Amino acid sequence: MGIARTMIGAGLRVLGVAGLATGVMAGAANAADTIKIGVITDKTGNARFYAEPVLQGIMLATKIANANGGVLGKKIELLIEDDSNKPDVSASKAQKLIDAGVVAIISNSSSTATQQAQNTTIKTLIPQVTHNGSDTLTRKLDNKCFFQIGPLGSIQIRTLMAYARSKKLKTASLVTDNSALGQILAKYFKIGLEKSGVKVTVEEVIPAGSKSALPQMQKVRAAKTDAIFVAGVLARENTLFFRAYRQLGLKQPIMGSFNLSIPTFLRTAKGLMEGVTFIDAMDPAKPEAQAFIAAYQKEFGKKPFSLPAYGWDDMNFLIQAIKRAGSTDKAKLCAALQGSTGWAGALGAKGTAYDFSKGRAGFNPQGAVVRVIKNNDHGPVVHSGTK
DSSP: OGGGOOOOSTTOOOTTHHHHHHHHHHHHHHOSSEEEEEEEEOSSSTTHHHHHHHHHHHHHHHHHHHHTTOBTTBEEEEEEEEOTTOHHHHHHHHHHHHHTTOSEEEEESOHHHHHHHHHHHHHHTOOEEEOOOOTTHHHHSOOTTEEEOSOOHHHHHHHHHHHHHHTTOOEEEEEEESSHHHHHHHHHHHHHHHHTTOEEEEEEEEOTTOSOOHHHHHHHHHHTOSEEEEOOOOHHHHHHHHHHHHHTTOOSOEEEOGGGGSTHHHHHTTTSOTTOEEEESBOTTSHHHHHHHHHHHHHHSSOOOHHHHHHHHHHHHHHHHHHHHTSOOHHHHHHHHHTOEEEOOSSBSTTOOEEOTTOSBOSOTTOOEEEEEOSSSEEEEEEESOO
16 A cells, blocks of 8 residues: 555456455444544545445454444444545544544555544544555654554565565566556656666556557567566556556566556456466465455455455554454553454564564554466465565
C-alpha cells in the first residue's frame, strides 16, 4: 500500500461485501452492549478499488470474532463511514465516529485522507489504525495512538531492490505510465536501482489512452538491458506493456510493484505475465496467512489475494490489543497497541511478526516478499526481506 497503492480505473470489483456486512452488523446493531469500532473507507471515490477488498477483510475478521463470542464478552459493532477519498470529508467522518462512541478507528482510503482523519483523532487520542504504507504518516504528527499495519513503501522498494541485487543485474529498463502515482513509483524505482548499483539506461512512459506500447518497448528491446522494471499502475496501459513485451519476443525478467498483486492484471493480461515477479505483503506459506486464506475461502468460495489480508490484520490487531488491555479505555488500549510485540498477522513473510515496541509502524522490515506469477496466478515467494 502507500506509494504502492493504486488507482487502476474500472478494474477491480470485489463481490460479497454487502452480504458479509449483514452478518457483521445485524446482530451487533441490536445488542445493548457492544464494542464500537469505526471504519473510514472509500465506497464512491477513486480509492474504492483497493478500499473494497480491504473492507472485506475487516468485516470477515469481525464476523469471525463475533461468532467466537466477541471481545471481553461483547460483540463488535462496526460503524462504517464513506469519505469518498476526500481529506476534508475524512476528518469530519472521524469526528462523527468519535461522537458515536467508537473505541478506535480504522482508516481505509488514501494517505492524504488518513492524515486528515489523524488531525481529528489526535485531539482526543482515540486509537487510529491504518494499513497505508506512507513513510511520513507516523512522523507528521506526534500522535501516540496512531499505528500502521503492513509494509511501508520504503520497505517494499528495498525488498524489490534486494531481489534485484541477488540477480546481479548491471543494467535495467524502467517503464511506467503518466499517472501521478506511476511517476512517483518510477522515481523511487530509479533511486533504489541506482543505490543498488544498477544503471537505468532507458526510461519509457506509456501515456494513458495509448493504443499500443510497441514504440516504447522497441526502445527497450534496443537497449538490451538485464531486466525491465515496470512502475505503471494503470490497468490498460500495463496490459499494453505486457502484450508488447510478448509480441517483441523479449526475454529479460520483469519486476514490478505491489500493484501487480491485484488480480485485475491476471484478467486483463491473461497469459502474458508468466514469470513476472512483484512485491507483495503476504506469504501464503505462513501459518497465519493460511488461517486467513482458509477463512476467506470458506466465506467466499475463492482464494484471496493480499488486499483483504490488510483489513484482516487491521481488525485483529485491534482485537488482540483490546484483549490484552482487558478494557476499551483509550489510554489502556493505546498502551496495549504500542506493546504489541511478537504478534503475527496474515501479512509478512513466514516467521516474521509485528513489533510496535520501537515505533508506531510495526511491520517487520524483513516481512515484505517477492512472488512470481505462475500459471496465471500469484505463485510462490522467491525472495523475502530487504537483505
